[in-house]
Amino acid sequence: MFINISFAPLEAAFREFVRNYGFIFDAIKIFLLQGFLVPLENTLRAAPPWLILLIVGLIAYHATRRWLPTAAFVLCLYLVGCFGLWDKLMSTTALMLVSTLLCILIGIPIGILISRSNWLRAITLPILDVMQTMPSFVYLIPMIFLWGIGQVSAIFAIVVYALPPLIRLTDLGIRQVDRETVEAATSFGTTPLQLLLNVQLPLARPSIMAGINQTVMMALAMVVLATLIGARGLGETVNQGIANLEIATGLQGGVAIVLLAIVIDRITQAYGMDGRQRRQLLGKGGGFPNPFRRAAPAEKV
C-alpha cells in the first residue's frame, strides 16, 4: 500500500555537490579555524586562570552592578578549575563564543529582515521549526561531509541548533515595538535605517538579549553532542564518563557545564537591561557608600 520513497538520490546529489564545491567549505573552515577559534582557544588556554577569573568578574560586575552575584560567578568558574577541568573549560568557552558570534552575525540580520516582511517571515518560520525539531544527530552527518570530523563541524551543528530562538526573538522584539512610537519617529522623517538603529533595535533590545541568552544556553546544551563530531572541551569529559562507566568523571563534566551555563546565563540576562536600569540597580542593590555611585557610570570594562 505504500509507494517507496527514499532520500538516497538526495544523498548522491549531496555527495556530488560536496565533491564539486568542497573548496568553498574548506575556505570557510580555514577562515573560522585560523581567524577565530584557534587564536581564541589558544589565548584562553595560555592565559593565567586568575586573569580569566578577574576578567569574568569585571564583566559580571559591569552587567549586574552587584558584588554578591559577581563573587558567586567567579567562584563557580573557580570550582570548575578545582575539578581539574580548567583547560577543557577554556576549550568549551572558545567553541561556544565562536558559535554564538556566528549565530549573532547570522541571526540578528535575518530576524530584522523577517520583521519587515510578512511573506519572508511565513517562509522562514517553518524552516526554524524544522531546525528545532529535527533530531540533532541527523544534521551531524552532513556536517561531517562538509567539514570532516573536527571543531568546525561542531560549530555549525551548534549554530543550526542554537540559531532559531535568536531569529524568532529578534523578529518578535522589533514587531513588538510600540506602533505609536514608530509612527511618531516616522512623522519626523526618519529614513528606514535611522528608524531601525535609533528606535526599533534599542527598543527591541530586551527581546534580542533574551534571544542571545537562549542561543548561548542551547549552544552549551549541544556541547556534549558536538564532542561526537570532534569538538574539544567539557563534553569530552562527559563522554569519557559514559564510555568508561565512571560516574564521578561524568558528573564532574556535567556539573562543570552547568556552572558555566549559570555564569553565562546570568551575565547575558543582566545585559538585557539597558545601561540606565543597571545604573539604577547600582543605587539600590549594590550596597556601596555613596561616592562609588557617582564613579560607576563612567566605568568601562
Add this chain to the structure above:
Amino acid sequence: MNKVEVKRVYKVFGAREKEALKLAQGGMGKDEVLRRTGCTLGLQDVTLSIPAGQVFVIMGLSGSGKSTLVRHFNGLIQASAGEILIDGQDVTKLDARGLQELRRHKVSMVFQSFGLMPHKTTLENAAFALTTRGEKREAALEAGRAWLERVGLKGYEQKYPDELSGGMRQRVGLARALAANTDVLLMDEAFSALDPLIRSDMQDQLLQLQRDLHKTIIFITHDLDEALRIGGQIAILYHGQLVQVGTPHQILTQPANDYVRRFVEKRAANLEVAEANKPSAQGPAGSP
C-alpha cells in the same frame, strides 16, 4: 493663498480598495459600500482649505475620520483618491524620499499618546527632529534645550519620559514638534489624554506660543469646548464626510445640519443649566 488644500480626498480601508472607491465616487453611502465590498470608507469626498498662520480645528467623534484625515497631511496614510496640497505641493504624489523631506522640514506632529522615545532622555526627545534631519548633535541639543525651557521643562533635560507626568510628557512632545521649526504643526488629540486642569493649561500655553509663532496648526479634537476655545476655524467631520466649516461663532449660531445642532445644543443646554445654577449656588456660599 491657503497653506493647505484638501481636494476631493477619499480613503478606503480594505482589500477591494479600487472597487469600493469607484462605488463611493459614484455617490454610494458608507454602509452600502461596506455591505457590497467589505471595505470601510474612512473619508468621503473631503475638500478643505486651511489658511496659513491660524489654529484650524478638525472636530468629530471617534470614527469620524479626523485622525485618518490628519495623517494624510504628512503621508502617514496615503489617500485612495484626491489631492492634498501643502504650499502648492501635492503630498499624495510624493515618493518615500519626498515624504521624508516633507516631514523633516514642513510638517511636524504631536500625538495623543505622546509618541516619545522611551529610551531617550527628555532632551534627546526634544532634539529628535533635528538629529533625525542630520543637524549637528551639539546644535540640536542646544535647540532642544531652548524649546524645553520655553514649554516650562527647564531642569528636566536628563529625565526619561517614564519619569514625567502626562502633562509634562506632552510638553516634551510639543517641544519636539516646535523644535523642528516647521510651518505646519499637526496635533492629533494632543491634549485628550490629559486631565481637565492640565488640559486647559496646555491650551493656554499653545495659544500663547501661537501668538509669537504664527504657525499653521491643524488641531484634531472630539471636544467642542476645546475646539471653540482654540480654533480660529472649525471643520466638523461626521462618518468621514465634511459637514460644516466655519468660525466658532458660525458653528454655534448656524449649525449646518442636525448632527452639528445636537453637538452644539448640548453645550448651549449645559450653559443654560450652569447659568441657572449660578445664583442658587452662590447663595449658601456667600451666607457664612
